[in-house]
Amino acid sequence: MRSLIYLFCLVLSFSCSNNDNKPENNVPQELIGKWKIVEIYSSDGSNESWSPYDSGEPYDIWLKSDWSYVSLDSNLDCNNGSFSINNDQITFLPCASEYPLTIETMTLEILVLRDNFTPEVYKTKYSKVTNE
Numbered sequence: 001m002r003s004l005i006y007l008f009c010l011v012l013s014f015s016c017s018n019n020d021n022k023p024e025n026n027v028p029q030e031l032i033g034k035w036k037i038v039e040i041y042s043s044d045g046s047n048e049s050w051s052p053y054d055s056g057e058p059y060d061i062w063l064k065s066d067w068s069y070v071s072l073d074s075n076l077d078c079n080n081g082s083f084s085i086n087n088d089q090i091t092f093l094p095c096a097s098e099y100p101l102t103i104e105t106m107t108l109e110i111l112v113l114r115d116n117f118t119p120e121v122y123k124t125k126y127s128k129v130t131n132e
Contacts, residue, residue, distance in 0.1 A: 027065050028085070030106050034059035034129040041123035048121055059129045 037060045039050045055072070062070040063083065069092060070080050078095035085091075089100035090113065104123065105112035111126040 027063070027067060028106065030108050031063045031111070032065050033131045034062045035111055035126035036060050036129050037124055038127045039125040041121065041125070043121040045120060050125070060126065062132075 036057070037053050037055060040053045041048065041050045057072040060072055064070075067082050067084065068080065069083050071078055071092075073079065078092070081093045081095065083090055083092050085103075086100070088103045090103055091100040099115075099117045101113040102116055103111070104114050105125075109128050111128070113124050113126070115122040115124075
């Protein structure tokens with residue numbers, strides 16, 4: 001009987017995982033990294049076009065695998081926080097909690113975000129700088 005208990009304990013010790021029930025990180029790998037704005041698409045109601053853009057910064061936004069971001073935007077209230085994704089909508093907190101952006105294109109090298117809350121069409125095209 002004692003050997004049966006030892007055998008049972010041995011089996012249990014091999015079946016345990018070292019998972020510690022940590023939540024899975026589901027940030028799309030395409031998003032993780034530093035991104036630089038390269039073009040802005042805008043419309044004044046009659047004319048629509050892409051225009052080159054350079055902020056002069058090494059990157060404009062850094063999306064991290066822990067759902068946090070760092071922005072080099074001049075708006076000091078929005079330089080860092082967290083982001084979330086729901087379907088094709090990305091929301092940056094605390095800055096734009098009620099105004100998510102639509103992800104139009106997301107590849108390993110290009111990200112296009114569309115602002116749905118302005119009367120005119122407004123999109124931002126980012127190019128990936130690093131994968132960190």
